[in-house]
Amino acid sequence: xxxxxxxxxxxxxxxxxxxxxxxxxxxxxxxxxxxxxxxxxxxxxxxxxxxxxxxxxxxxxxxxxxxxxxxxxxxxxxxxxxxxxxxxxxxxxxxxxxxxxxxxxxxxxxxxxxxxxxxxxxxxxxxxxxxxxxxxxxxxxxxxxxxxxxxxxxxxxxxxxxxxxxxxxxxxxxxxxxxxxxxxxxxxxxxxxxxxxxxxxxxxxxxxxxxxxxxxxxxxxxxxxxxxxxxxxxxxxxxxxxxxxxxxxxxxxxxxxxxxxxxxxxxxxxxxxxxxxxxxxxxxxxxxxxxxxxxxxxxxxxxxxxxxxxxxxxxxxxxxxxxxxxxxxxxxxxxxxxxxxxxxxxxxxxxxxxxxxxxxxxxxxxxxxxxxxxxxxxxxxxxxxxxx
Numbered sequence: 272x273x274x275x276x277x278x279x280x281x282x283x284x285x286x287x288x289x290x291x292x293x294x295x296x297x298x299x300x301x302x303x304x305x306x307x308x309x310x311x312x313x314x315x316x317x318x319x320x321x322x323x324x325x326x327x328x329x330x331x332x333x334x335x336x337x338x339x340x341x342x343x344x345x346x347x348x349x350x351x352x353x354x355x356x357x358x359x360x361x362x363x364x365x366x367x368x369x370x371x372x373x374x375x376x377x378x379x380x381x382x383x384x385x386x387x388x389x390x391x392x393x394x395x396x397x398x399x400x401x402x403x404x405x406x407x408x409x410x411x412x413x414x415x416x417x418x419x420x421x422x423x424x425x426x427x428x429x430x431x432x433x434x435x436x437x438x439x440x441x442x443x444x445x446x447x448x449x450x451x452x453x454x455x456x457x458x459x460x461x462x463x464x465x466x467x468x469x470x471x472x473x474x475x476x477x478x479x480x481x482x483x484x485x486x487x488x489x490x491x492x493x494x495x496x497x498x499x500x501x502x503x504x505x506x507x508x509x510x511x512x513x514x515x516x517x518x519x520x521x522x523x524x525x526x527x528x529x530x531x532x533x534x535x536x537x538x539x540x541x542x543x544x545x546x547x548x549x550x551x552x553x554x555x556x557x558x559x560x561x562x563x564x565x566x567x568x569x570x571x572x573x574x575x576x577x578x579x580x581x582x583x584x585x586x587x588x589x590x591x592x593x594x595x596x597x598x599x600x601x602x603x604x605x606x607x608x609x610x611x612x613x614x615x616x617x618x619x620x621x622x623x624x625x626x627x628x629x630x631x632x633x634x635x636x637x638x639x640x641x642x643x644x645x646x647x648x649x650x651x652x653x654x655x656x657x658x659x
Contacts, residue, residue, distance in 0.1 A: 286366030288358050289380065290596045293406065296418040297336060297380070301544060302402050305557040308532040309420050309544060312467075313402050314558065316422060316526075319466040320400060323459065326426060331391060331401040337364060338386045341375035346389035346513050347482040355382060359586040362406045362417075380406035384423035385482065385525055391425070392514045398426040402528070408588045412604040416541045417595060420528040425506070426459075427521035428452060437517055440508060444484070448520060452505050453485060456522035464491050464500060467531065478502060482510050483523060498534065501526035538563045540630070542600045548631045569633050571603060574643045577622040578656035585654065593649050594625065598642045603628040620659060 304310040313332070320328045343349075344356055354360060365378040381387075384401045391399050401423040409415045433448030443449055461473055472492040480486040483504025490497045503524030511519055529541055536555070538544070543551055543563075550566045587607070594602050602625060609622035625646075627639050651658050 286377075287364055288408075288592075289362045289364055290592065292596050292599055293362060293380070293417055296406075296545070297404070299404065299418075299545070302404065302420045302528065303332060306555050307544075307552070308536050308538065308555055309528050311555060311557060311559065312528050312532050312535065313420075313422065315467060315560075316463065317400060319463050320424070326398050328424070328426075329391075329396050329399040331387065331396075331399050332403065334384075334387045334390075334401060334403055336381050336404055336406070337378055338381045339375060340377040340379060342389060343379060343381055343383070343386040345375050346510065347385055348507060348509050348513075349481050353481075359588045360408050362408065382407050383525060384421040385523070388423060388425060388482075388523065389510070389514050392427070392511075392516060396425070400424050408592055410587070410605070411591050411594060411602055412606075413540045413542075414533070416529075416545070417592075418545075419541070421525055422528060423523065423525050425521060425523045426455075427516075427519050428455075430518060430520075433520045435518070440484075443508060443520070449485075449505055452520055452522050453487075456503055456505070456524070457487070457489075460489055460501065460503060460524060464489070467535065468493055478504070480504060482507050484508075493534065500531070535560050536563050539565070540603070542603075542630060545600065546630050550631075569629055569631075571626050571628040572634060572636075572639045574625045574627065574639065575608070575622055576625065576643070576647060576650065577609075577620060577659040578650060579659065580619045580621060581655040582618075585656070589654055590623065590650065593653065594646060597646045597649060598627065601627055601629055601634065601642065 301307050301309040302313050305314070317328075317330060340356070344353070349355065358366070361382055362380040363377060364380065381403070383405055384403050387401050391401060402420065404418055405421050406418050409417060428451075433451055434443070434446055438446065457475060464471060464473060468491060474490050474497070476488045476490060478486040478488045480502060484507045486502065486504035488502050489500045491500055501524050503522065506521050506523050508517065511517055529544060532538060532544070533541065546552075554563060555561055591605055594605055604626045606624045607621060608624045611620045612618070613620070625643070627634055627642065647658055650656055
């Protein structure tokens, strides 16, 4: 699959917005590397769930990252007009005709590990932890990267415990069975937080997700502030019905491994997870939560680029993606520093400040100027902007 994906990416067909840079990230399997921070966090979580009495959580960590829109969106009740389905947010490998609204047959790089929830439940999995690399077009800064790692957890309950037979939505939400599932979910995830962070103060916040009802976010008080840890909830009856499991009920949660690892290992920049620099990789050992020791940070170089936006169709994520394609991980962040609308022309100008900085060497003026010039050329030719 990975070779096929790279070939498709390089062809860059209509409806395919997966760049070679993104394609080359697929298959790195950081979550399966025992002495990598992502792999260490994954194992810690799996070890905790292995201690839960009476439930065996199957491990699914080798699912294909190439999924259909049906799996990623439709099965999870994500509406057709949800912004996460747009090509400005999602990497599509195949979108025949380049439609704006995604179709169930479209192929894409999963945007969350929830994309495998329906597949695994249809296969008969009663409880599982699904981990993998996920992909989203996003801004560029120290905490955002187009590829990161998530873990999805699901548990289905014996109908005899939570109610047998089909119920209406209102009946289910008001039932003792729904309360039992939600209480078990909260108790389980509070135990997970204590296993990772030690005993900490916790609070639950009511949320909305299309695929769970009721839905919650769990926050913990850590290092003097409240920190969001994960989103979760009781699996929506519509999701279960899509899997021919309308007689079943259960819970699900999703969490980002980088988010946890950056806190627990004190890693300041998300790009570090993808580096092969020994100064980084040699600091970590399987099973150990070791605080990261910063090494020399090379100086940044700042470059600005200004342009008039086209009258319609400009997406900032498209510009950020150009930056990744041109300079890869040499771009530390991109910030919008000025937005100006001409009072007579009615056109809007954006000025972006680009911070170039390598994680392992000093960049030369010649190298940075070359990257900046290439970015300017590509912005003008592919985004229909007018350079200033």
